[in-house]
Amino acid sequence: MAAAYLVFSLAYYSQMYLLYNYFDSRAVYVISLGWAYLAQAAGMALFVFLYWKQPTLFSRRYWLVGVFVLGAAFMSATVLVKSAAVLVTGMMLTNLLCGIETGFAFSLTTAYVKKDSLGLSFGTAYAIGSIGTWLISLLEPELMVSVHIVPIASVLFGIAIAIVFLIKDLPSALEDGEAAEPDKKQGAFYLIAVLILMMLVSTLGSNSYSLITKDAGLSAVAARGFYAIGLLASGFIYDRSRKLGAICTLASLVFPVIATVLYGQSELLGAVCALSYIFLGFIAMYRATSFMDLGADNKRMLPIVCGGLLLSRLVEAGVSFFNVALSERPLSGLILSGILFIPLIVVFCVMQVKQNSAAPQPPTEEMRLAAFGERYGLTGREEQVLQLLVHGASNGEIAAALHLSESTVRFHSTNIFKKTGSSGRVEVGRLFKQSENM
Numbered sequence: 001m002a003a004a005y006l007v008f009s010l011a012y013y014s015q016m017y018l019l020y021n022y023f024d025s026r027a028v029y030v031i032s033l034g035w036a037y038l039a040q041a042a043g044m045a046l047f048v049f050l051y052w053k054q055p056t057l058f059s060r061r062y063w064l065v066g067v068f069v070l071g072a073a074f075m076s077a078t079v080l081v082k083s084a085a086v087l088v089t090g091m092m093l094t095n096l097l098c099g100i101e102t103g104f105a106f107s108l109t110t111a112y113v114k115k116d117s118l119g120l121s122f123g124t125a126y127a128i129g130s131i132g133t134w135l136i137s138l139l140e141p142e143l144m145v146s147v148h149i150v151p152i153a154s155v156l157f158g159i160a161i162a163i164v165f166l167i168k169d170l171p172s173a174l175e176d177g178e179a180a181e182p183d184k185k186q187g188a189f190y191l192i193a194v195l196i197l198m199m200l201v202s203t204l205g206s207n208s209y210s211l212i213t214k215d216a217g218l219s220a221v222a223a224r225g226f227y228a229i230g231l232l233a234s235g236f237i238y239d240r241s242r243k244l245g246a247i248c249t250l251a252s253l254v255f256p257v258i259a260t261v262l263y264g265q266s267e268l269l270g271a272v273c274a275l276s277y278i279f280l281g282f283i284a285m286y287r288a289t290s291f292m293d294l295g296a297d298n299k300r301m302l303p304i305v306c307g308g309l310l311l312s313r314l315v316e317a318g319v320s321f322f323n324v325a326l327s328e329r330p331l332s333g334l335i336l337s338g339i340l341f342i343p344l345i346v347v348f349c350v351m352q353v354k355q356n357s358a359a360p361q362p363p364t365e366e367m368r369l370a371a372f373g374e375r376y377g378l379t380g381r382e383e384q385v386l387q388l389l390v391h392g393a394s395n396g397e398i399a400a401a402l403h404l405s406e407s408t409v410r411f412h413s414t415n416i417f418k419k420t421g422s423s424g425r426v427e428v429g430r431l432f433k434q435s436e437n438m
Helices: 002-019 025-053 063-080 084-112 115-137 149-164 184-205 209-215 220-240 242-252 254-261 266-297 299-304 307-326 330-357 365-376 380-389 395-402 406-420 425-435
Strands: none
Touching: 002 025, 002 063, 002 084, 002 115, 002 149, 025 084, 025 299, 025 307, 063 084, 063 149, 084 115, 084 266, 084 299, 084 307, 115 220, 115 266, 220 242, 220 266, 242 266, 266 299, 266 307, 266 365, 365 380, 365 425, 380 395, 380 406, 380 425, 395 406, 406 425
């Protein structure tokens, strides 16, 4: 996730700065935060559709090689070919690929990282990407718009391709997940409503972070350093308490209103910009972990764990178009964000009350499997083999599902029997069944 975010972030900022060679600042704002974000959302939506409909095929990691190769080609073309049409087209295609890869990375992280570590894992990965982009930009003045960025980006794309061969495939048997409870549909409705209102309040209240960054005299790349601080801090808090993290995020939304009030005071603009990006990290964490938690609790939801980011990209794109109309009337954005803050508080509180009052749900098979594995010291791969084994799958079927050889499956099965003190499949299955009542 960190490597992919770094290389696509580098491509995004290089292309954004190149836009200034052909367009005024307002057009650059609409293209980079409007149309490019729509392209990212389209890429994530495409991944969700493909993984949901064909999980066996699109759970394989190797097709990401093509995504990175095309990303390197499009990024190089936008820098080397001096054409506004090529630049805009290449930027849209690069962001489409970024969205596809983001969907895969979110699902992969959710599938193999423990739920109480998802926040810091996401925050660290995106912080590395943000800080890495800033450090690369310091290597040479105007590096982001020079041809020298091409070999640097090509090397990074090459590293990302190499990492593809080291990571795991996504789970392909989505049907093994627990069925979603009916009342979760209502919970999803409240979550989506909160995310939409949150992004509207945040972006409208500050009259867009990009405009504040420009007027503060701080480069967009350097501002990502403050974003990284917010991501790391929020990830630490979220992994210790989702509720505390959500409350901190809600509280951080007051700041965009303050940012608008202080917008005209030049001596405070730098601090306003820095704090805006720190608090933006909390908002990014909430939208990411809210949907990743769904996938962590229910494997069938893995295809949609990028839904929080997808939704926010759509909202941010729409708001960017709206902000252009309000660029000469920042007070309108302040008033509208204040009005939207009221239903946000109401919907957020209703969602929290319903979550707290809901009857406790029995642990899913994924949760029981994790607890069983922790009790007997099973590795992640052994847990995967055990999950299929207790459902009666043969060694050949397990090998095909996990892309292993049958000898490797027998090796893991033997280790499982030794660690659990079982004589074979039947006994370990009975032991796992008994653990449900413990």
